[in-house]
Amino acid sequence: xxxxxxxxxxxxxxxxxxxxxxxxxxxxxxxxxxxxxxxxxxxxxxxxxxxxxxxxxxxxxxxxxxxxxxxxxxxxxxxxxxxxxxxxxxxxxxxxxxxxxxxxxxxxxxxxxxxxxxxxxxxxxxxxxxxxxxxxxxxxxxxxxxxxxxxxxxxxxxxxxxxxxxxxxxxxxxxxxxxxxxxxxxxxxxxxxxxxxxxxxxxxxxx
Amino acid sequence: xxxxxxxxxxxxxxxxxxxxxxxxxxxxxxxxxxxxxxxxxxxxxxxxxxxxxxxxxxxxxxxxxxxxxxxxxxxxxxxxxxxxxxxxxxxxxxxxxxxxxxxxxxxxxxxxxxxxxxxxxxxxxxxxxxxxxxxxxxxxxxxxxxxxxxxxxxxxxxxxxxxxxxxxxxxxxxxxxxxxxxxxxxxxxxxxxxxxxxxxxxxxxxx
Numbered sequence: 503x504x505x506x507x508x509x510x511x512x513x514x515x516x517x518x519x520x521x522x523x524x525x526x527x528x529x530x531x532x533x534x535x536x537x538x539x540x541x542x543x544x545x546x547x548x549x550x551x552x553x554x555x556x557x558x559x560x561x562x563x564x565x566x567x568x569x570x571x572x573x574x575x576x577x578x579x580x581x582x583x584x585x586x587x588x589x590x591x592x593x594x595x596x597x598x599x600x601x602x603x604x605x606x607x608x609x610x611x612x613x614x615x616x617x618x619x620x621x622x623x624x625x626x627x628x629x630x631x632x633x634x635x636x637x638x639x640x641x642x643x644x645x646x647x648x649x650x651x652x653x654x655x656x657x658x659x660x661x662x663x664x665x666x667x668x669x670x671x672x673x674x675x676x677x678x679x680x681x682x683x684x685x686x687x688x689x690x691x692x693x694x695x696x697x698x699x700x701x702x703x704x705x706x707x708x709x
Numbered sequence: 710x711x712x713x714x715x716x717x718x719x720x721x722x723x724x725x726x727x728x729x730x731x732x733x734x735x736x737x738x739x740x741x742x743x744x745x746x747x748x749x750x751x752x753x754x755x756x757x758x759x760x761x762x763x764x765x766x767x768x769x770x771x772x773x774x775x776x777x778x779x780x781x782x783x784x785x786x787x788x789x790x791x792x793x794x795x796x797x798x799x800x801x802x803x804x805x806x807x808x809x810x811x812x813x814x815x816x817x818x819x820x821x822x823x824x825x826x827x828x829x830x831x832x833x834x835x836x837x838x839x840x841x842x843x844x845x846x847x848x849x850x851x852x853x854x855x856x857x858x859x860x861x862x863x864x865x866x867x868x869x870x871x872x873x874x875x876x877x878x879x880x881x882x883x884x885x886x887x888x889x890x891x892x893x894x895x896x897x898x899x900x901x902x903x904x905x906x907x908x909x910x911x912x913x914x915x916x
Contacts, residue, residue, distance in 0.1 A: 533878055541831045542815035582897075605832045613830050620827005623820050623888040634889040641893075657864075667894060668903050671882025678881055679848075681830040682841040686848075687874060696875050699865035699906060 524562050527552050529575050531569055536610040540617045543610075545569065567628045570618055577611060578636070582643070593647050595697060602673065602693040609684070612677050618676065641666045648700075657700055666699065672696050729838050731769050731779070734759050738780050743817040745825045749818075750877065752776065765776055774835045783841065789850070800854050802904060816891070819905040820904060826881070848873045855907075864907055872907065879903050 530552040535543045549559040557578065563569035581601055593601075605612050622629040644666035648656060656665050672693065676680050680689040737759040744748045752773050756766040770776035788798065789837055800808075800835035812819050829836040854864060863872050879900065887896040 539832060582740065614765065616830045617827050619829070619885055620824050623823045623827070625746060630889070633885075637886050637889055657909070658902070658904060660902050664899060665906075667877055667883065667886055667899055668906075671879045671886065671899075672875055673882070674881035674885055675878025675880070675883045676874065678826055678840075679829065679844050679878065681845055682837070688847065691880075692871060692874055693869050695865065695871045699867060699875075700873075701865070 520562075525571070525576075527554075527559065527569070527570050528564055531573050532576070532611065535573065535614050536608060540570075540614045541609050565620070565628065570614055571629055571632050573611075574618065574632070577615075587620055593643060595647060595651050598647070598669075599690070599694055601698060602676075603690040605677070606680070606689050609681065613681055613705065616674075616677050616681060637670065640670055644669050653701070667691070669696075720836075727824065733799060734761075734766065734769055735774070735783050738776055739783070739818065742780065742830055743815060743823050746817050748823045749775075750821065752897050758783070772835065774825070774828075777821055778839045780818070781822055781839070784822075788857070794901055799851060802858050805854070805876075806897070806901055806904060810881075810897040812884070813887070813896050816888065823881075823884050823888055825901050844877065847877055876903075 524545055528547065531548045532541060534547050535550055538547065543566075545563070546556050548569065549556045552559070559569075563572065581604075618629050619633055621627055624630075641663075645662040648665050648669070650660035652662070654661065656662065660668075670692045676687065676689050676692055680687040712916050734755065738750060738755045741754050741758055745754065750773075752766055752770070755776065756763045759766070766776075770779065772894065787813075825836050826840055828834055829840045831837075844845040848870075852869040855869035855872050855876070860871070861868065865876075883896050883899055884892065
């Protein structure tokens, strides 16, 4: 369900318009986040950007968190969509490295992801379900990626299922270190180093 | 400086008493966090536990964040103190694994660490300096650990300095996944798998 509670509004045209409006708000929120970061991305700032009153914005997104979750969902769809090879369901490992490089160019959205992830570990947080489900899906996708690259047995005797949460952990964990000290932490280089750790064992085993 | 602004208070006895009181508050906060988690650890709950009025508590810790940072500092001192071998400045890798096992038994403090880490990525957050400095120190300690275990060249051609932030990232990143789904994510087993990834390459290189 895209928006609203009233049956009258739910005509096909209304729904389409509502979806377009939502998409426009999410794009604007992404711009505001890029410019001002997590804290600066207030509902008021987003409403102003998109040309709505704050009350009008609340019709589509009743809380800041609901808007931020929509932004992160949109980012995920965009990132994974562009990283999937020919509509397959596996991200190639080299495109994952590109994704980390891309993230290093958008601190605002990485900050938003990391701040919301931090909040979401508290009980009953509205973003909790989003991250729990996201992790489950991302781990499954990552296991498929690793199986595609390395087969059933990885360096160190790891299964793809054991290595998948490690890849995800490295990505998330490096983001926190990078956000705290961008000069000291070369996030893309460190992620490539981790991938080489997976690859090296593999080459050794093959060689 | 331990507390207070008034010179009169800063007698030796007063300072010692103040330090004891602070330590007592930190211990109580740790208990409340263990029982009720990050959100439940309100200043009111901690004041009640330690037998102070909330106003009295504010004398020692003016904000919830300042108290939580003191708790995390205390945890770090305790953990690294107990993990250092004979007063050396290097944590052995096997004790690091034990630390992850220990963390898996204290979700409240892990939740507090992760929630505060998330908040701290926003600009001007009071916990930002704590985490930035902590990361710098932990990465340096970790590089020394890795150099002690593996020498100057690690599996995959990594230097200890490149691998150190990866170990830290895996620890932090796994905590988020674990907090979101403790049944699906066996944090200690996954961390051991990561260590085996470092160790396996090494054995291959040596063998």
